[in-house]
Amino acid sequence: MTAEEPTSSDSEGPSDSQPPSEDILKPALRLLSLRARTVKELKGRLKERGFPSTEVSHCVRWLQERDLLDDEAFAQTHTRDRLRFSPRSPFLLRRELALKGVQPKVAAEVVEHVLVEEGVSPADLSIKAAAGWIQKQSSRTRTELLGDRFSPEREKIRRRLYGFLSRRGFRGDAVRRGMEAGEEKAREIEG
DSSP: OOTTSOOHHHHHSOOTTSOOOHHHHHHHHHHHHHSOOOHHHHHHHHHHTTOOHHHHHHHHHHHHHTTSSOHHHHHHHHHHHHHHHSOOOHHHHHHHHHHTTOOHHHHHHHHHHHHHHHTOOHHHHHHHHHHHHHHHSOHHHHHHHTSSTTOHHHHHHHHHHHHHHHHTTOOHHHHHHHHHHHHHHHHHHHO
16 A cells, blocks of 8 residues: 555545534534533534534544643643632542543543642642631521530531531541631631
């Protein structure tokens, strides 16, 4: 076979150097302009719109070659946003990324890298999450949290805070530190 003869993979779809048709490229770019997406998410949305798999694959490869679609960059942005606006445990961050289509190994590396880069630990994230939760509660709730030790009202609020932190993926010492920070924040606000 000479260099000019097409290979079997070339005959299956358009060449990667050729841009995808505007029929698929415009919707793909529109989806990416709304928010960053993973390869899995973009493929799914384009297939939902009825585009053939070969066109979708070609479009995705073309976008990746031009760094317009990058799972690792998506994972970094998503992780940083979660740390700043909606803290959760590293375990839950990795799980969210995997559900969005980021490879588990990439998700683990990115989460670890971002945590180190931002200088935060799981306990720090739990503390931040608990403080945010306390700020959103009513004055009455904060007062009950600071009430008599072992009172039913105080224990109810502590269970709610514990449940919130658990749903955010925190365990063990991170939860304990978050609980303590929650009470400190309530004292600070109600003080």
